Amino acid sequence: MDAAAEFEALIAGQIPLLSAMGVQVVEASAQRVRVRLPMAGNGNDKGTLFAGAAYSALVIAGWILVMHRARLAGFSAPWAAIVDASCHYAKAIREDCEAVAEFAEAPTLQPGARNWPKVRVTLGDAVAFTGTYACGERKA
Helix, strand or coil, X not given: CCHHHHHHHHHHHXXXXXXXXXXXXXXXXXXXXXXXXXXXXXXXXXXXXXXXXXXXXXHHHHHHHHHHHHHHCCCCCEEEEEEEEEEEECCCCCCCEEEEEEECCCCCCCCCXXXXXXXEEEECCCEEEEEEEEEEECCC
């Protein structure tokens, strides 16, 4: 199973809100993650994408990027959590969209160390998100 399929299965099994939103993991590599968010079921009273749905897609795209990179760096039981973020909504979204996550700067993730990777995520030219994630290994 490739990384995108693994994270898709994790969402389906352990994060019911994202599963109900129809979030799909399209790509998961060491440098980039793409997450698809359908407009259907995620709209608001104005006929545009609900900002909270957009934000959820942005955060999970960054989380998947950090988690995947941690696995590749040799973390046996990685965890990641968003600790700081900023988001700029430039225009309304009226159709299905993709959140594209990339590292803002090349991370050096090390098991046993304090890791604070910074991630940039966009929804086309409509929304720009920058987030800092804490990342580490679960203790037995």
